[in-house]
Every structure is written in C-alpha cells, then in structure tokens.
Amino acid sequence: MQRRQFITATAAALTASSFPLSRTTAAPIAPLTVQQVIDALLADIPGAPFPNTVDTIKSGDPNSSVKGIVTTMFATNEIIGKTISLGANFIIAHEPTFYNHADETKWLSEDPVYRYKRDLLDKNGIVVWRFHDGIHAHKPDGVRMGVLQALGWDRYYNANDPFLVELPAPINLGQLMIHCKKSLDIGKLKFIGDPTQDCKRIVLSPGAPGGQRQIANIEKYQPDCFITGELNEWETNEYVRDARIQGRKISLIVLGHAVSEEPGLEWLVPVLKQKAPGIPVTHLPSGDPFSFI
Amino acid sequence: MQRRQFITATAAALTASSFPLSRTTAAPIAPLTVQQVIDALLADIPGAPFPNTVDTIKSGDPNSSVKGIVTTMFATNEIIGKTISLGANFIIAHEPTFYNHADETKWLSEDPVYRYKRDLLDKNGIVVWRFHDGIHAHKPDGVRMGVLQALGWDRYYNANDPFLVELPAPINLGQLMIHCKKSLDIGKLKFIGDPTQDCKRIVLSPGAPGGQRQIANIEKYQPDCFITGELNEWETNEYVRDARIQGRKISLIVLGHAVSEEPGLEWLVPVLKQKAPGIPVTHLPSGDPFSFI
Numbered sequence: 001m002q003r004r005q006f007i008t009a010t011a012a013a014l015t016a017s018s019f020p021l022s023r024t025t026a027a028p029i030a031p032l033t034v035q036q037v038i039d040a041l042l043a044d045i046p047g048a049p050f051p052n053t054v055d056t057i058k059s060g061d062p063n064s065s066v067k068g069i070v071t072t073m074f075a076t077n078e079i080i081g082k083t084i085s086l087g088a089n090f091i092i093a094h095e096p097t098f099y100n101h102a103d104e105t106k107w108l109s110e111d112p113v114y115r116y117k118r119d120l121l122d123k124n125g126i127v128v129w130r131f132h133d134g135i136h137a138h139k140p141d142g143v144r145m146g147v148l149q150a151l152g153w154d155r156y157y158n159a160n161d162p163f164l165v166e167l168p169a170p171i172n173l174g175q176l177m178i179h180c181k182k183s184l185d186i187g188k189l190k191f192i193g194d195p196t197q198d199c200k201r202i203v204l205s206p207g208a209p210g211g212q213r214q215i216a217n218i219e220k221y222q223p224d225c226f227i228t229g230e231l232n233e234w235e236t237n238e239y240v241r242d243a244r245i246q247g248r249k250i251s252l253i254v255l256g257h258a259v260s261e262e263p264g265l266e267w268l269v270p271v272l273k274q275k276a277p278g279i280p281v282t283h284l285p286s287g288d289p290f291s292f293i
Numbered sequence: 294m295q296r297r298q299f300i301t302a303t304a305a306a307l308t309a310s311s312f313p314l315s316r317t318t319a320a321p322i323a324p325l326t327v328q329q330v331i332d333a334l335l336a337d338i339p340g341a342p343f344p345n346t347v348d349t350i351k352s353g354d355p356n357s358s359v360k361g362i363v364t365t366m367f368a369t370n371e372i373i374g375k376t377i378s379l380g381a382n383f384i385i386a387h388e389p390t391f392y393n394h395a396d397e398t399k400w401l402s403e404d405p406v407y408r409y410k411r412d413l414l415d416k417n418g419i420v421v422w423r424f425h426d427g428i429h430a431h432k433p434d435g436v437r438m439g440v441l442q443a444l445g446w447d448r449y450y451n452a453n454d455p456f457l458v459e460l461p462a463p464i465n466l467g468q469l470m471i472h473c474k475k476s477l478d479i480g481k482l483k484f485i486g487d488p489t490q491d492c493k494r495i496v497l498s499p500g501a502p503g504g505q506r507q508i509a510n511i512e513k514y515q516p517d518c519f520i521t522g523e524l525n526e527w528e529t530n531e532y533v534r535d536a537r538i539q540g541r542k543i544s545l546i547v548l549g550h551a552v553s554e555e556p557g558l559e560w561l562v563p564v565l566k567q568k569a570p571g572i573p574v575t576h577l578p579s580g581d582p583f584s585f586i
Contacts, residue, residue: 074531077538099532100504107505111512113536177586188481190583208526211393212400219404233501233523233550237582238367239392243406245370254583257526289530290483290547292585293470 032276034090034127035062037069040275045134053133058097059118060127066090066279069272071265073258074286075128077117082284084124091128092272093286094135094143094265095258103130135264142271143264147206150263151183163203163217170198173251176225185285186259188292192240193251199224206260211235218243218250227253229260259288325569327383327420328355330362333568338427346426351390352411353420359383359572362565364558366551367579368421370410375577377417384421385565386579387428387436387558388551396423428557435564436557440499443556444476456496456510463491466544469518478578479552481585485533486544492517499553504528511536511543520546522553552581 034057042048058075068088072079075093083091096103098114108114121128135142144162148154156165171179174195181189203223205214208230215236218226231237231254240252266283273281327350335341351368361381365372368386376384389396391407401407414421428435437455441447449458464472467488474482496516498507501523508529511519524530524547533545559576566574 074527074534076531077535081538095527096531099508099528101527108508111508113532113539113541116539117535174586181586188483188585190481190585192582192584195586215392215401215404230526233582234367234388234394235392238369238389239406241367241582242370242410245374246406246409248406289485289526289534291485292481292483293467293474293488 031065058128059121068280071268071283072286092131142267143261146263146267165202170200173197190254225251230257324358351421352414361573364561364576365579385424435560436554439556439560458495460493463493466490483547518544523550
C-alpha cells in the first residue's frame, strides 16, 4: 500500500504537470511504465488504490515500458495475438484473464489451455492488467458512460440516479430491443415481456451485478423495463416472471455480459490518450463469445 | 436430526409394508403428511437428511395432509395457480421460490412481488418444498437420469463416469444442437463452436455447476462437446474460446438452466407415485422463462 500510494502521488503530480507540458511543447515524451499508466488512471478514482481488488497485474512486469495499449473486455488468446500484431504490449481488460473472478491459477497449473495462454503472454512480454473495480468506481462509472453513449442515452444521464434512464417518449419493448441490438452490436438477446408494451422508464444495469442488487433496483425505480448484462437464472428473471403474472408492468432484457459492457472499454481510450500522451491506444472488442441457434 | 431420522425410519417401514399392501388390497390409503412424503423420498438418498441443505420447506405446514403433488423446476405464481386448480397442495420444486439460492426472505419482506406470492401460498395452504441437493445426491442423480432419458441417451449411462456420454457414431455439432432443442423443448440455445464439427464424446452437465467444476470436467474428459445448463459468462465460455483459438477441438452448448433440468422433475413422478400411492402426482413444467430476439 505504501509504495502504491507513493507512486499514485507521483503519477498524479506527473499528470498535473509533465503530461500537459509534453503535449504543448511537442517535446519527446519520456517512456512510461505500465505502473505509471495504472497510477495515472487510479489518480482519478475516488478511494483508489483499493486494499482489496481484482484490479491487479495478471501477467508481465509492471516496470515494462509501454509501447502501446489495448483496451478490451477479455484478454482472449485472439486479443493477445492482435495486440502482438499491433506492436503493443499492455492490455487493459475489464474481465478476468484466467476464467475465474479472482484470477486464481493454482487449480489451473497443469491445465493445457491455461499453460498455452500463460506462455503466449510471457514469451511476448505482454502485460495484462484488469481494470474492473476502478472503472466502475470512477465518477461517473466509465462503463456506464460508454454504454450510455453507445445507446445515445448519455443526454439522459442523471448523477443522482445513475441507473435510471427516462426516455423523452415511450417506445415499445420490441423497438427498445432492436435499438439495443443495433447500438451494441448484439446478435441475439433474451428477454421477458410483451414486445408491444410501452417503455419509457428504464433501469440500465450492465454486467452481472447479482440478483439482490438487480431486484433492489427494480423495487426502487419500478421501471417499465430492466436492462442488464447477465443474471443468475434462479434470481432476477424469476422475480420478473412472478411480477408479470401478478399483473405488474415490468419487462426484462438480458443483453449478454460481454456485449453489455464492451463500450466502457472504448470510453477508456480518450482517457488513456490523455494520461499516456504519445502512446498508441487501441480498443479491440473481444466480442460476444456466443452464437445462437 | 433425531426427529427427522425417526420419521425417515418410520416412512421407510411404511414404504416396505403398508404401501404395497394398500395397493394390492385396494383398501383406503391412509392420508400422508408432507413430511412423510419428504421422509420417504429422503430414505433413498445416501447421507440424507443433510445437516446443511437448501432442501427445506419454503411455505406451508409439513404436517398438512397431502391432497396432490406437483413437481416442477420453479414454483412460479403460474405453477401455484395451476396447482390450486388441480386441487393439489404440495409443490416439489427443484429451484428457489424467492429469487435467491438460500430462499432468504428478510431482504424481501417489504417487496410487493414477494408479499403477493407469500399471500398466494398462505391463503391457499400450499406447501412448497425444495428438492435440489437430494435429487442430485440420489444414485443415480435423478435430474441427470431424467435429462438422459429425454435425450434418448440413458442407454449410454455409465455409473463410473456419469458425466460422459459416448455416442455410438459421431454427429455434427449442428445436428447435436437440433437434437437437444427438440428433445428438451428449447426455443434458442447458445453455443461456441463450428456446427460442422463432429461430436462423439460428450460431457453433459445440466444446471449451473460453476466454472471450476465445468472446466475440471472438460480437462478430465476432453470432450468434443461440453453441454451445460448455465455458466458465469467470465468462466467456462472464455476457457472454451481460448482453447479453440489454441486449436483444440472443443465446442460448448449452453442449454439454459431451467430447460436443462426440467426432465429431472418428470423423472421424479413415478418415484413419488411409489412413495405416496393413491395421491395424484403431476409434473408441470415451469418452462423457459426467456424469449429470444
């Protein structure tokens, strides 16, 4: 903690002085390390660095000089390959690298899929850092802002009620679903509801916030439609099924986890360009893992 | 524990003597209480009753006389209504009643959806009991057997490798998916893989067993296709994506949680008819909660 706090303070000072100076004078930009970029990002996050967080380095050396940055939802083998092709060496991923939330790898140590990925990262000197808790703790939540922008709804954002989207005029659930699919590049989504039902009051909850938080937001806002990324299939959907049989006007859209948050990693690109001037920053969507039949 | 063990012993004795006698003589059958039916079921489960289990009474009085039994995945408001129409009063559901695994209700005490369902159950004297841990602990797992039967694959069941299904001849992934959809009455399923890939060695894992168990079974059996009910979208699907980019021949089918286990509750019907002779037993599928667009 001590060391990270010191680095954060240094990075914050750099952000406030050297970076803008470099930009205005077009002087050669000093190489930045991965840790300096991380600390510059965390300098904007209230309460960061967090004592307990999944936002840790998953591979590589935080003291590496950054040649290029890729932002994405998942550092898949495909994204790692594209990162290497770009000549970049730093992947900022929102989700785990090794198939579990905490990126514990002991249980995978002999697994051939894990070992291949680990070798691919190590041999190519690729650093992967997760930016999950931090981007959500940003004011405003960077993922939320990216998704709102992609949906053309950022103008309805209200910092006092960040989950709530009040459309100026109702559209029906069918139109709403088509809008979500087009805006977020979704092949298929799942839903509960009547496509002809009017929707004006919407709660938007990307990712997989869990049943109790999803249901608490339905209770609180009583939306026409609750839009989320992923759910446990014994939780929020069953609440909505029961509510509808009871006669309540509520519908549910489940976008898919990855596609529901991907624009948040695009939102991050201009932020990174400001924090790490001169370093190429590319958003590469890791995309929807699923097909549907 | 003491009381339950005593009742279990009593129920087992009843099963072994009075019930067959009643059937052969067509004498009036003594009314059974909910608890007697539960105990008769648990008498067949190794290790039951379990000290820690979600298989508890969710509503109603275990000393009620059973008028009729309904088996289902979810005791939805719709299923409760149909149960009342049937004149039955005992629902055996595989999944939670109140939108969380432990059926904790304190957080829902003021929720109008919860209160409506609670009132509906109470006013109509409906008992709901969950049979989740028990049916899975049955030898063989009752859910697995129901699903294997629905798929026409019970003849390939091997008690030493219950997860593994070795088809006699390969079919391609596309055919396999169509077979699953038809057999299990699924509208849409999601998958990762090449529909033309041959599949012969299959691992079948209904429900939502969690990423580490799903991945461990892929590691162990190296199947052509891994079929599951539900997953966390940062776990097994990402493992399969990475494996495929690495060149491994593995595909993934995600059936949907409810539809992947519903036949297990149909499997339970003849078991219950034997345990509770003379009591009407009906399987009512609670169905797929989702539509797709």
